[in-house]
Amino acid sequence: MSTALISPTDAVTGARERMERAKRAARTVGLLSAERKGDMLRAVAARLEADTDLIVQANATDLQRGRETGLSEALQDRLRLDPARVSALAVAVREVAELPDPVGRVLDERRLENGLELTKVAVPFGVVGSIYEARPNVTVDIAALALRSGNAVVLRGGSAAEHSNRALIASMQAALESVGVDPEAIQTVDDFGRDGARAMMQARGLIDVLVPRGSAQLIETVVTESTVPVIETGAGLVHIVLDESARAEWALDIVVNAKAQRPSVCNAVETVLVHRGAADRLIPDLVTALHDAGVTVHGDPDVAARAEGVVPATPEDWATEYLSLDIAIRVVDDLDAAIEHIRSYSSQHTESIITDDPAAAERFLAEVDSAVVMVNSSTRFTDGGEFGFGAEVGISTQKLHARGPMGLPELTSTKWLVRGAGQVRG
Amino acid sequence: MSTALISPTDAVTGARERMERAKRAARTVGLLSAERKGDMLRAVAARLEADTDLIVQANATDLQRGRETGLSEALQDRLRLDPARVSALAVAVREVAELPDPVGRVLDERRLENGLELTKVAVPFGVVGSIYEARPNVTVDIAALALRSGNAVVLRGGSAAEHSNRALIASMQAALESVGVDPEAIQTVDDFGRDGARAMMQARGLIDVLVPRGSAQLIETVVTESTVPVIETGAGLVHIVLDESARAEWALDIVVNAKAQRPSVCNAVETVLVHRGAADRLIPDLVTALHDAGVTVHGDPDVAARAEGVVPATPEDWATEYLSLDIAIRVVDDLDAAIEHIRSYSSQHTESIITDDPAAAERFLAEVDSAVVMVNSSTRFTDGGEFGFGAEVGISTQKLHARGPMGLPELTSTKWLVRGAGQVRG
Structure with missing residues (x-):
């Protein structure tokens, strides 16, 4: 589907509808046990391997277009997916599947004098959004990290990797379906072009946190144009x-x-x-x-x-x-x-x-x-892998929420649970 | 000084200059020991008490204008500062002075196989901004919490409390000076009117986190118009x-x-x-x-x-x-x-x-x-005081950084300290 065929209004409506589906799916993904989430990611890895030919073919279409539009050799290399690279993606997903579940950690416990019992627990954000550039491995990387931490994910990759990303996402969605997880938990707005990205940046109430990955210019745009909370990553002077x-x-x-x-x-x-x-x-x-x-x-x-x-x-x-x-x-x-x-x-x-x-x-x-x-x-x-996090969501250069290398726990929020027996405030 | 005499451009320049001064002062405030910060706040409390007459007089000017402009009885009551209320403000500041220092807490420690020693510590944000409405007690409240956690603070209260806020800030700045702390750590942009608030919302690199307090409309404006990170507070359906x-x-x-x-x-x-x-x-x-x-x-x-x-x-x-x-x-x-x-x-x-x-x-x-x-x-x-936090910065309704009642620790960020002996990456 070509972006040019969709009007901006339809694109925003279409993109919002995808995000709404992600939000609905987030409810069930957020309640999955650590074991179910591990099984889900192992199924994703297996399915990516099984779909290697389809993925490499889709990637060939992007590479062909890249050559025609004069994409630099370096960027063509970043874009390229051969069977070995698809296999490496599957290995990375299996590693994420083995990481400790960040959801449900007890972060604080208090018993008040009036008898109320307070527990602060880690919970998924809900819907994690990512806007990134033409590196199809980010598609799988971010999806795996978001799902492992109980989140749904909305992806917007660069148009240069459009066919590759579509094939990767279809493969991952099929894997979710095969293990009884709502496949709507992985969404893309790639087919809505820049309007899809804009809709994500304005999606208060639908996207809980937005993580841009790519050039300084892309990150600057996301930080200044978003009304949803953003984690700024990447710039390293x-x-x-x-x-x-x-x-x-x-x-x-x-x-x-x-x-x-x-x-x-x-x-x-x-x-x-x-x-x-x-x-x-x-x-x-x-x-x-x-x-x-x-x-x-x-x-x-x-x-x-x-x-x-x-x-x-x-x-x-x-x-x-x-x-x-x-x-x-x-x-x-x-x-x-x-x-x-x-x-x-x-x-x-x-x-x-x-x-x-x-x-x-x-x-x-x-x-x-x-x-x-x-x-x-x-x-x-300075790297999540080197620091022993097992995986890295990015390196935050802001001070709010997360600073420095981010692991799975940084893709969670918190919730206070209060258990009482009829207490009222005097 | 009347807002009407300052052009928007001059107002933005003036407001930015105040924020730059806050940022410079933040360096020294951030390095103060827990004891020095306690002494500073006790000096603030004493000075507010000593300046009671000045503060009440300034407040009378605001109240007079409030009556002339038809401010409701309820809002006039919120705005009013009598000697008993000034005394209550001083008591609250002394309570904040007694809270545990949130800065320097060790949040994670790791020793890597290559011998690098990693320590994640709590550090001040740097500059905390707050945009709020005509309750002069918030001026003192936010300033005390920000300073106790090692931050400088930039305040923008409502114009209805302009004279009260100016008197309170002058009193607090004098207290800082009296104990050898840079008084520039407390700044107001009230005299720049709405342009001051706008300058704060756009002050990336100068304000590290912005906490709006007030009506749903005020919070909505700050969340949608800010390019600096915001903590959304308050709406309670x-x-x-x-x-x-x-x-x-x-x-x-x-x-x-x-x-x-x-x-x-x-x-x-x-x-x-x-x-x-x-x-x-x-x-x-x-x-x-x-x-x-x-x-x-x-x-x-x-x-x-x-x-x-x-x-x-x-x-x-x-x-x-x-x-x-x-x-x-x-x-x-x-x-x-x-x-x-x-x-x-x-x-x-x-x-x-x-x-x-x-x-x-x-x-x-x-x-x-x-x-x-x-x-x-x-x-x-659901209240920081009831939860045993000793003080409350606000109640966050967002998922990033802080969720629910926020105490002093939520006014800190983190920093990784890495100590090595010549390690390079292989």
């Missing part, structure tokens, strides 16, 4: 501070790892701030090590004066999330200046200090206001 | 279900208490759903008891057939938060129909069932999706 007392070996290893091991991700470092007292000692070897790793170094005059092949940094460099083999390096007068730079430019995702001075370490941990603040560690460890 | 097995004594006591003890608040009951199997047994005495308490009963034909003096209910009654001595009563066929009615009309604040049937009680607790779900208890107990 990440800093490493090399303190006066930084061990040279740790400094070099950590900066090179944090930049070059996987430069395209949000926990990769973008800016290094070097204490003036360590500049002569550290900068020459650091720049050499980065160059050896294929990294372009953008440095201020204090950096350029101490190493060859440094590209002059402009003020814009301090505000740039490169997501590439580029790094900005600046010499700062002291820890205060480093913290001040971070306050001005950080996206409050992750910052790390390399230091042998316990006082500097503790000051950095206390005063830097980011989701994850590290001492003597690569920023690449 | 609260239900009580009288199950087939409900004890008559509990049913009558609880409904009358939940409606008549304080009808103007959000945890007062608005609709009673009576199981058809208990209608003959309960309705006649229930309606009599409500009439005796001065309550107007709006009932469906099944209610009217069983009692005198029932006003015919229209479909609108089921959707009305009366906040007055009015109640809607409807007969439903069974528990399913009761839960379905709640799903259609509830604001998901509080619902209670009166029943002697444990299966019905547990079904109700599991299937009703509200912040607080009760068995055999008056809904009036």
Whole structure:
């Protein structure tokens, strides 16, 4: 079905109707036992494997269109689903099936003097929405995490992955049906195009939380245009501070790892701030090590004066999330200046200090206001998998509800249960 | 200063400048020890008492204008500050000073196999904003709660309380200064009128969380117009279900208490759903008891057939938060129909069932999706004070971050501290 055939009004109506179905399905999904939810996800994994040919064929249609419309090689690779990748998706779903059920955890218990018994328990949100870009694995990933935590899910992937997403969703819905779970618990509004996304952002009362995943621009749009609660994820303008007392070996290893091991991700470092007292000692070897790793170094005059092949940094460099083999390096007068730079430019995702001075370490941990603040560690460890969560919903860069890597418990809300025996308020 | 003299652009610039000052002050307030924060609040309480005459005089100006502009007697009473009320405000601030510090609580600890030590700690949000209506006590209330949890605060009260709020804020700022805390931690944008409120709602990066307090319309405006994260509070379309097995004594006591003890608040009951199997047994005495308490009963034909003096209910009654001595009563066929009615009309604040049937009680607790779900208890107990929180920031009716009564811990976010020894990711 082509988007062009649907008027905006019909699209909004159609999208809302899907969300209403998700909301109805959420009632029953929310009451499933941990065992039933595990069975459901194992059925999803099996069905994805069984449907591999259909999924790969649908993906070929998207890839064909991608080539015709000039999609870059990198984006074509993100879009591609071959049998091995479908198999990897199924494995990931089985891993989610084994995670502890976040629903029903008792978070607080109180017995009041009047005899009322209060229990605060974790409950599913209800309907989780996600707006994301052309990576079909997110379709399965978010659906599995939402279902494992007892939620229904409404998905809006990019149009570039339209056929792939439709095949994946049909496969997952069929799996739900096969184990007696309402298949309406997985919905897509992809066929309504941008109007579908807009309807989701305005769906107060239908969508309980919206998690955007993708480019900074997509996240910005969702955050500013939504009237439903949003969890902001992803932007990573990440800093490493090399303190006066930084061990040279740790400094070099950590900066090179944090930049070059996987430069395209949000926990990769973008800016290094070097204490003036360590500049002569550290900068020459650091720049050499980065160059050896294929990294372009953008440095201020204090950096350029101490190493060859440094590209002059402009003020814009301090505000740039490169997501590439580029790094900005600046010499700062002291820890205060480093913290001040971070306050001005950080996206409050992750910052790390390399230091042998316990006082500097503790000051950095206390005063830097980011989701994850590290001492003597690569920023690449900010990750739900590395933190031991078993799965990652995203990395929140906001302060409300969840901050930093989010696991399954972050896809739940709470409810107070009160048990009485006729108590009234005096 | 009259709002009319400031252009909208200047107002937005001026309001943003105040928020920037709050953000700078938040850095130091966030690092204060529990003891320093306690001392600060005790100084605030003492200063409010010392400034009683000034505050009462300023309030007299607001009251005078209120009378001239035809403010209702009820609203004039809400606005009034006499010496006894100022003294009560100081007492409340001293109580907040004694509450446990929510900052620094360790919420999770992990040691990874690679030796990284992870600690998740509670940290202040940074800057808490509040937009509220003409009750000057909220000015002190929110400021004390925000400061106790290490936050700076930006306030926007209604113009009807402009002079009172200015006097209260000046008094609190002077108290902060007297104990060496940056007085910029308390800001008001009242003098910028509606433009000040609009600037707050758009202040991403300056305000970390916005808590509206006031009418349903005010909250709706803040939720829909804000790009900063909001905690929605207050709307209470609260239900009580009288199950087939409900004890008559509990049913009558609880409904009358939940409606008549304080009808103007959000945890007062608005609709009673009576199981058809208990209608003959309960309705006649229930309606009599409500009439005796001065309550107007709006009932469906099944209610009217069983009692005198029932006003015919229209479909609108089921959707009305009366906040007055009015109640809607409807007969439903069974528990399913009761839960379905709640799903259609509830604001998901509080619902209670009166029943002697444990299966019905547990079904109700599991299937009703509200912040607080009760068995055999008056809904009036949904309250931070009653729950033992020591203070109440508001009652959240959203699912993100906080749900139900919010205490001081709900004014904090979290931060992961990671301590390593040169670890890099493989």
